[in-house]
Amino acid sequence: MSVPRRPICGQAPNPRTTTSYNATVHLLNADLHSHSNVSDGTLSPQAVATRAKDQGVEVWALTDHDEIGGLTTARETALALGMGYLTGTEISVTFAGETVHIIGLGFDIHNPDLAAGLAATRSGRLQRAHAMAAGLAQSGIAGAFEGALHYVGNPELISRTHFARFLVDSGVCADTHSVFRRYLTQGHPGYVPHRWAGLGDAVRWITAAGGVAVIAHPARYRFTPTVEYALFTEFIAHGGRGVEVMTGSHSGAEQIRYADTALEFGLLASRGSDFHSPEESRVDLGALPDLPGRLKPVWEALADRVQWPAGARPQERSR
Numbered sequence: 001m002s003v004p005r006r007p008i009c010g011q012a013p014n015p016r017t018t019t020s021y022n023a024t025v026h027l028l029n030a031d032l033h034s035h036s037n038v039s040d041g042t043l044s045p046q047a048v049a050t051r052a053k054d055q056g057v058e059v060w061a062l063t064d065h066d067e068i069g070g071l072t073t074a075r076e077t078a079l080a081l082g083m084g085y086l087t088g089t090e091i092s093v094t095f096a097g098e099t100v101h102i103i104g105l106g107f108d109i110h111n112p113d114l115a116a117g118l119a120a121t122r123s124g125r126l127q128r129a130h131a132m133a134a135g136l137a138q139s140g141i142a143g144a145f146e147g148a149l150h151y152v153g154n155p156e157l158i159s160r161t162h163f164a165r166f167l168v169d170s171g172v173c174a175d176t177h178s179v180f181r182r183y184l185t186q187g188h189p190g191y192v193p194h195r196w197a198g199l200g201d202a203v204r205w206i207t208a209a210g211g212v213a214v215i216a217h218p219a220r221y222r223f224t225p226t227v228e229y230a231l232f233t234e235f236i237a238h239g240g241r242g243v244e245v246m247t248g249s250h251s252g253a254e255q256i257r258y259a260d261t262a263l264e265f266g267l268l269a270s271r272g273s274d275f276h277s278p279e280e281s282r283v284d285l286g287a288l289p290d291l292p293g294r295l296k297p298v299w300e301a302l303a304d305r306v307q308w309p310a311g312a313r314p315q316e317r318s319r
């Protein structure tokens, strides 16, 4: 039996969570994409783990942006609660002039090259935040840097999300999505173009540390089919092995489309809510549809890297 799912954080069922046309699904409740206040989530790593467990998650990964600082607590809490655990992070890279997110799973947190790569990726954020605040000041919003800083849990990880929370709480916009639309995306006053790591660098940091690299929420990128094809082929050429099929960012049609993409490119498939906050996230931990049975789950390929509490390893089931 699968665990009953609460699809949304206290809201009506998500109309975008349609099931795949293939009735066979992988029933293990894996959620391999979530954020804590070590990046731009609002809950502590411990609280995210607890919520994951309450939501029926059986294998969990905390994937903070460009950070692994929450992982020791995440692991301890997950194992104490009886959940399976994989190490995780979500690395910002620049590809074809756009920001793309690469999830790393199952790596060694003590790998020095990965730690150095993540530190280098974080290092540009403070300067970018000052430039964002200057842009907002020019459009009449004063004090945004200090305002955003108030919401930051990790001084090395100031993100656009923290600016968005400040602008909502100070009454400029009704919700964070409107802030992104009006202020924080290309062509708007708080947007500052930023050059992140290269695709190949991020994939190599993850794989050299023994992990698997996964393209996060592919439908979010506004690439032409040609550039998207280049993203997938270059990602694989660098050693990337997976793609998120079930994510809080995908519509039902996009879930099916990227299931096909996974098969076309021979990629492992991942499932992760991208949970950030009970108030802001549309999809709760563990609440996405199951992965279609025709796909190979990334957590199966990483079976020897999943850490289980003694005696708690569930059987992978499918129907």
Ligand code: AMP
Residues within 6 Å of the ligand: 040, 065, 092, 158, 159, 160, 161, 176, 177, 180, 181, 276
């Ligand atoms: P950053 O890494 O600082 O550029 O911030 C990126 C983060 O902003 C993402 O990880 C999301 O959490 C959040 N984000 C991006 N676009 C939106 C949006 N349209 N609405 C709400 N949050 C968004």
Ligand code: MN
Residues within 6 Å of the ligand: 035, 040, 065, 161, 276
């Ligand atoms: Mn985020």
Ligand code: MN
Residues within 6 Å of the ligand: 090, 101, 216, 217
């Ligand atoms: Mn992302």
Ligand code: MN
Residues within 6 Å of the ligand: 033, 034, 035, 090, 274
């Ligand atoms: Mn994310």
